[in-house]
Amino acid sequence: MKNLFILLLVCLSVTFHGEYEWQDPKSEEEVVNVVVGDKDGNKFNVRGKIGDNLLYLSKRFEVQMEGACEASLACTTCHIYVDHEFLDLLPEATETEEDLLDQAPFLKENSRLGCQIILNKQLDGLKVTLPAATKNFYVDGHKPTPH
Amino acid sequence: MGAFTRQLGCIKRVIHQSQVRYSSTHHHVCVIGSGPAGFYAAQHLLKLRAAAQKPLQLDMFEKLPVPFGLVRYGVAPDHPEVKNVINTFTSVLKNKSVRFVGNIQAGQHVTLQQLVNAYHAIILCYGATSDRLLNIPNENLITSAREFVGWYNGLPANANLPVSLKSCNTALIIGHGNVALDIARILLTNESSLQGTDIAEYALKELKNSGVKQVLIVGRRGVLQVAFTIKEFREMVKLPNVGWDIQTEETVSDATLEALPRARKRLTSLILDSCKTNQAASPEKSWTLKFLRSPEKVERVGDKIHVTFRINKMEGEKAVPTDKLETIPCDIAFRSIGYKGTKLFHDLPFDEATGVIPNNHGKVVDGIYTCGWAGQGPRGVILSTMQNAFDVAKTVSHDLDGSEGSSVKQGFESLNISHRVTHYDDYVKIAEFESKTGNKLTSIDEMMRVCNSV
Numbered sequence: 001m002k003n004l005f006i007l008l009l010v011c012l013s014v015t016f017h018g019e020y021e022w023q024d025p026k027s028e029e030e031v032v033n034v035v036v037g038d039k040d041g042n043k044f045n046v047r048g049k050i051g052d053n054l055l056y057l058s059k060r061f062e063v064q065m066e067g068a069c070e071a072s073l074a075c076t077t078c079h080i081y082v083d084h085e086f087l088d089l090l091p092e093a094t095e096t097e098e099d100l101l102d103q104a105p106f107l108k109e110n111s112r113l114g115c116q117i118i119l120n121k122q123l124d125g126l127k128v129t130l131p132a133a134t135k136n137f138y139v140d141g142h143k144p145t146p147h
Numbered sequence: 148m149g150a151f152t153r154q155l156g157c158i159k160r161v162i163h164q165s166q167v168r169y170s171s172t173h174h175h176v177c178v179i180g181s182g183p184a185g186f187y188a189a190q191h192l193l194k195l196r197a198a199a200q201k202p203l204q205l206d207m208f209e210k211l212p213v214p215f216g217l218v219r220y221g222v223a224p225d226h227p228e229v230k231n232v233i234n235t236f237t238s239v240l241k242n243k244s245v246r247f248v249g250n251i252q253a254g255q256h257v258t259l260q261q262l263v264n265a266y267h268a269i270i271l272c273y274g275a276t277s278d279r280l281l282n283i284p285n286e287n288l289i290t291s292a293r294e295f296v297g298w299y300n301g302l303p304a305n306a307n308l309p310v311s312l313k314s315c316n317t318a319l320i321i322g323h324g325n326v327a328l329d330i331a332r333i334l335l336t337n338e339s340s341l342q343g344t345d346i347a348e349y350a351l352k353e354l355k356n357s358g359v360k361q362v363l364i365v366g367r368r369g370v371l372q373v374a375f376t377i378k379e380f381r382e383m384v385k386l387p388n389v390g391w392d393i394q395t396e397e398t399v400s401d402a403t404l405e406a407l408p409r410a411r412k413r414l415t416s417l418i419l420d421s422c423k424t425n426q427a428a429s430p431e432k433s434w435t436l437k438f439l440r441s442p443e444k445v446e447r448v449g450d451k452i453h454v455t456f457r458i459n460k461m462e463g464e465k466a467v468p469t470d471k472l473e474t475i476p477c478d479i480a481f482r483s484i485g486y487k488g489t490k491l492f493h494d495l496p497f498d499e500a501t502g503v504i505p506n507n508h509g510k511v512v513d514g515i516y517t518c519g520w521a522g523q524g525p526r527g528v529i530l531s532t533m534q535n536a537f538d539v540a541k542t543v544s545h546d547l548d549g550s551e552g553s554s555v556k557q558g559f560e561s562l563n564i565s566h567r568v569t570h571y572d573d574y575v576k577i578a579e580f581e582s583k584t585g586n587k588l589t590s591i592d593e594m595m596r597v598c599n600s601v
Contacts, residue, residue, distance in 0.1 A: 076528065099381060103410065
């Protein structure tokens with residue numbers, strides 16, 4: 001058992017959550033633009049790329065999405081509303097995601113978890129809105145750096 | 148799996164906080180308790196004060212030598228992903244304006260008056276550390292679910308709970324919440340699936356030798372009133388080699404089901420569908436969900452514990468007693484009907500009936516605030532606690548704006564604490580030790596020995 005822990009320690013020290021989202025798009029073809037609206041009506045334009053996880057991308061751009069469980073589908077802190085126009089372009093929510101959404105305050109028809117949205121070219125122009133009950137705040141207002 | 152390593156991956160040594168000196172213009176704030184409410188309040192307050200360019204020193208007090216409260220000691224060991232939030236919390240601990248002070252009991256090592264003299268604001272986030280009681284005869288024969296959860300999670304206060312599962316066949320759990328399902332799952336799950344988690348070593352050993360084959364989960368109301376959530380219930384119908392029996396005794400019409408709000412509808416549908424689901428022909432273990440039963444008395448009969456329930460019927464959302472009784476024999480019984488807050492300071496208002504510190508949007512009196520379960524009562528998912536903590540932090544920040552940083556308030560140094568407290572460095576030592584050995588430290592003495600080792 002001891003060896004297992006050491007092995008995991010080594011593995012974990014070289015892989016990071018959300019590292020991919022810190023890479024800039026290599027070409028314009030790769031770019032996927034997203035507009036994130038907050039509850040106060042502010043709009044944030046986020047320049048993402050194919051394959052980005054919306055939660056980690058938002059964190060990079062300091063848009064308010066919490067993600068307490070780090071995209072492991074164990075909480076609801078990245079609850080968002082997806083603009084209806086784009087809703088059908090997303091893969092259907094899994095049973096686990098639906099189960100978690102059941103616990104989210106202010107649940108709507110177009111509720112999803114940000115951590116389950118992976119960008120593709122079809123989603124260019126995606127509009128999402130944060131509900132009233134999720135905010136994210138960086139400690140000490142620092143500019144996030146990749147781990 | 149790898150719960151310790153995950154925690155360790157994000158912590159690095161920092162300069163010992165007590166070496167830092169603060170100017171008299173700092174606001175000193177202390178947070179009592181280092182669970183989710185304390186961390187989210189701290190995180191947001193730091194953010195707001197930094198944005199306003201107002202210097203802040205935040206001291207986080209914890210009675211145990213280690214931080215994280217229920218994330219470390221309440222979340223089930225087979226839900227390691229929920230504990231990922233420790234990474235975010237660790238970034239708060241590493242903030243240069245934060246000092247973790249563990250192994251200190253507020254109200255005992257330090258009085259409220261001392262804290263009031265030392266801090267511009269005090270935020271009470273110490274959760275709920277006792278139980279709601281059934282208030283029935285011989286209740287002492289029933290094991291507290293909260294203590295059992297503390298036991299398998301290695302909480303020092305519960306590490307010596309007398310738990311003997313070897314000669315048990317039937318376990319009875321009173322309550323229909325997520326804690327009840329956590330306990331049922333831990334008792335029924337194959338012990339091998341708990342290996343490599345941060346479950347206490349003694350608990351793993353006890354579960355390996357457990358004789359429990361049947362778990363009865365009994366609630367006082369009906370199928371439409373259960374308090375557990377769908378994620379936890381779905382895990383119950385997915386346990387390998389475990390069968391079940393759901394004894395609803397009520398009919399839920401399609402029209403009723405359709406009219407329910409989404410979450411309640413999906414949960415009820417799953418429960419009702421699970422009544423009909425095909426199960427393994429000869430499951431090794433099983434659970435039974437029983438409704439409409441309120442416990443009235445407990446007796447020891449030979450080796451067994453007999454719990455007698457009053458059978459209820461539902462009138463709207465209310466359980467109404469009938470004249471029928473049912474006695475259920477079992478080998479171990481758990482009380483899982485909710486947590487309750489406790490009083491920490493004799494000189495601060497406290498509502499004994501509800502176990503909550505009375506407050507107005509988080510404000511208790513001038514300079515004293517509360518958030519999380521201590522102020523809201525013990526319910527809700529982490530998101531609810533987070534939102535409440537953010538709101539209270541906003542109020543604290545607003546009030547700090549109205550008070551100048553005063554040199555009269557000197558923070559931690561002025562408390563003159565003489566016993567050995569722990570700081571972030573000590574926690575790092577404990578986390579490293581646990582990662583190295585693969586075992587959670589379950590006594591305060593052991594933790595302090597590791598902290599004091601060179």
